[in-house]
Amino acid sequence: MPCLAMDVRGVNVGGKGSTQYVVKGSQKEFPRELLEELKIICQDNISVDYDERYIHGKPQNSFHKAVNIPDVIVYPRSEEEVSKVVNLCNIHKVPIVPYGGATSIEGHTLSPHGGVCIDMSLMKTVKALHVDDMDVVVEPGIGWMELNEYLEPYGLFFPLDPGPGASIGGMCATRCSGSLAVRYGTMRDNVISLKVVLANGDIVKTASRARKSAAGYDLTRLMIGSEGTLGLITEVTLRLQKIPQHSVVAMCNFPSVKDAADVAIATMRSGVQVSRVELLDEVQVKAINIANGKNLPESPTLMFEFIGTEAYAREQTQIVRKIVSEHNGSDFVFAEEPEAKKELWKVRKEALWACFAMEPNLEAMISDVCVPLSHLGDLISRSKKELDASPLVCTVIAHAGDGNFHTVILFDPSQEEHRREAERLNQFMVHAALSLEGTCTGEHGVGTGKMKYLEEELGVEALRTMKKIKSVLDPNNIMNPGKLIPPHVCF
Amino acid sequence: MPCLAMDVRGVNVGGKGSTQYVVKGSQKEFPRELLEELKIICQDNISVDYDERYIHGKPQNSFHKAVNIPDVIVYPRSEEEVSKVVNLCNIHKVPIVPYGGATSIEGHTLSPHGGVCIDMSLMKTVKALHVDDMDVVVEPGIGWMELNEYLEPYGLFFPLDPGPGASIGGMCATRCSGSLAVRYGTMRDNVISLKVVLANGDIVKTASRARKSAAGYDLTRLMIGSEGTLGLITEVTLRLQKIPQHSVVAMCNFPSVKDAADVAIATMRSGVQVSRVELLDEVQVKAINIANGKNLPESPTLMFEFIGTEAYAREQTQIVRKIVSEHNGSDFVFAEEPEAKKELWKVRKEALWACFAMEPNLEAMISDVCVPLSHLGDLISRSKKELDASPLVCTVIAHAGDGNFHTVILFDPSQEEHRREAERLNQFMVHAALSLEGTCTGEHGVGTGKMKYLEEELGVEALRTMKKIKSVLDPNNIMNPGKLIPPHVCF
Secondary structure (H helix, E strand, C coil): CCCCCCEEECCCCCCCCCCCCHHHECCCCCCCHHHHHHHHHHHHCCCCCCCHHHHCCCCCCCCCCCCCCCCCCCCCCHHHHHHHHHHHHHHHHCCCEEEECCCCCCCCCCCCCCEEEEEEECCCCCCEEEEECEEEEEEECCCCHHHHHHHHHHHHCCCCCCCCCCHHHHHHHCCCCCCCCHCCCHHHHHEEEEEEEEEECCCCCCCCCHHHHHHCCCHHHHHHHCCCCCCEEEEEECCCCCCCCEEEEEEEEECCCCHHHHHHHHHHCCCCCCCCCEECCCHHHHHHHHHHCCCCCCEEEEEEEECCHHHHHHHHHHHHHHHHHHCEEEEEEECCHHHHHHHHHHHHHHHHHHHHCCCCCCCEEEEEECCCHHHHHHHHHHHHHHHHHHHCCEEEEHHHHEEEEEEEEEEEECCHHHHHHHHHHHHHHHHHHHHHCCCCCCCCCCCCCCCCHHHHHHHHHHHHHHHHHHHHHHHCCECCCCCCCCCCCCC | CCCCCCEEEECCCCCCCCCCEEEEEEECCHHHHHHHHHHHHHCEEEEHHHHHHHHHHCCCCCCCCCCCCCCCEEECCCHHHHHHHHHHHHHHCEEEEEEEECCCCCCCCCCCCCEEEEEEECCEEEEECCCCCCEEECCCCEEHHHHHHHHHHHHCCCCCCCCCEEEEEHHHCCCCCCCCCCHHHHHHHHHEEEEEEEECCCCCEEECCCCCCCCCCCCHHHCCCCCCCCCEEEEEECCCCCCEEEEEEEECCCCCHHHHHHHHHHHHHCCCEEEEEEEECHHHHHHHHHHHCCCCCHHHHHHHHEECHHHHEEEEEEEHHHHHHHCCCCCEEEECHHHHHHHHHHHHHHHHHHHHHCCCCCCEEEEEECCCCHHHHHHHHHHHHHHCCCCCCCEEEEEHHHHHEEEEEEEECCHHHHHHHHHHHHHHHHHHHHHHECCCCCCCCCCCCCCCHHHHHHHHHHHHHHHHHHHHHCCCCCCCCEEEEEEECCC
């Protein structure tokens, strides 16, 4: 692993594309020759401006501290440019950090070793839409919300809904999902094929455009969730879905989180194909009441979405209504009219925002664990005992149909004891999930934040296997180093 | 790569477990020391009997010729035994060939370099069933049909249906699917976690039992479809489905294959969630008529299955009935009663058997390609021109909802010109599929048969990447050598 700048400051005379770049105070200077070569490739789309590098180096959506910033930022316009940039960085053994929507929250876009940040925001073209095949070929910089705007006139949509601003490339890299995963699966299930630039600059096509294939190793899935540590995604072929003909949104309350979790289990076992099952605890509902001036019952709450034909969506609603009533549920309300549905979903959609509204001066540490569904009630009950006893305000939001559970822990990052307590709670939940056959991250990824839990979850043999794969595809360890594979793993 | 016996004959004095094993005529003898060590591990569950080795070395379900047979067969009873066997073979640099139900048809279980055949038939326990989580943990030797018998009392089933006799481990190894993949996905989508023995004997757990995870590289998917060339599967956690409350089976005819394919597209685009859409051409229907004494209209035929609640299955049936009538379809019949449904599905289920009944002295070469759905009509039309003009009898069966297309080419393997013509037709279809953005194998896998097409499909960069991964996980190339990665690929 190259030991690069830990305290790099670039002095940029002449703005973007200047040749007056000087690196000061580095343990090892950023190679001037590489900078010149990058400028030839990227022309005006390169920056060594301190503020720009600072913004790219500082996590905007997470509690992780940045210990360094990138030395250079490039904004490639094509796969060919990406390949040339990566190949040059490999020759010079300089790290690269792929940069998408920067909405990830486990430190994926940090630049602990400086290097070249490759910002994909100029590559956001829809390259081909195949309406009959229900697939689309896009560049990685496009956002999922932009893509869905593009697709709407065709009656199609892409069914993953992480935070606003997330880009398709980043969503592939972190194996993201969201509230619709219970119906449509995660990023793993919705990507048909990728094009990826490897550390040596090779451009690899991972699969054909066929829906099914048994042709060789599943390089598509190997890249999805590899967080830029194996390759940089330059093209994505996505599976699309038809916009449902009809949908119903429903909400109901429970005396305990366990009752709510039991309904999630019974719903899944009934064969009803819900498109969303979201759980909010009473603290989260309270936050929503405060933020939105609402008067919702402050008790554990489930929200559902049912889709399909009108008759089917209604039939499902009634089946679940019955399940709810059998598990101490109450206040079952549902909506079919667009405005009423929007109003109901607002409750879930603005949950995180409501937390900040309740505590405007605090930051959020968001935990993300996932367990087999039968353990969800147990996990939430155990966690809530700990959360409720903490001096910090903590809310619970779960994609309950998948057993995926988030806690929003509100804390003041400037107060060391706040940070320690938030980290203790996060760690408590991860260990609880791991003791219940679960994972330390259901959808947010590993980044730098979850590395320390991987060995407990998967065992050292799995990590050694990952490290071997990384070492053979990226022998100089230039691809997003310091992420995903714990540093202590060797083989 | 070790150069092992190309003409091995074992003389087995004393039956199973004998120490009198002698290898004759080998380029390199099977290490006597290894044999002794294997006997200590496997006790009575080892064989060097010629007939037993011959049966294991000869493909029972494919047209591929065996050029060699394994030197030894072991029947491990536990993961620990598998680990010890593989580790020993690695030390001695002797190839291993994993052996499941042996129903694969691309030569996956051939032993071109002799070595140790690891027959998994003694490892078929159901280790844990989690009804609330709708998952099951099994050993790899269990068959999918046995598993479904076990699951039926719980109202659950595993929704993949390859050939009878296929084992779960083998299904993972070849990334198989079947007629239900259009609804439930392939093996890729239905495995939660694996345990795998690597070449060095390491036992790797690829994932937790949680439904969703973003914790590191997707080793599960890397192993699925790797055909025993990266590791040997010793445990599988499978996602299960609820047995549908109700189902409807329907059948209809079309003047052309293109009309039938257009209906498959329109059905998928309608948002109707069919569980099966199968296409048979007029030659296949004719074979069924001859074999079963039926009188079905000998024209391109689509068969559907609709599942869900009674109301939903019926509603879907009527939506598709309308689509069919808009695309020149006729004779739309459907059945809801168990006996009537069984009778209808028999048509599809016994398709291959009907081919053999029509031509009892011939073997079948079954091609397996897959294209984006919009190209299926074109692919079948092009292929049928070639097939109909051939002196060989060829039928068409397609999993039409996925764009997955099989041709059964009946030929006499003892006639060289028959074999050449069958191979020419197979090759024609693969090239046609590749020219239509498709894959050389939708579900049967690569084995030895499809290696020659991978570079055209994926490019040399993808194959180099696969070879690198193989080389770092299996540096002595002992894991099912000679399969999946074309021999000419190097890096």
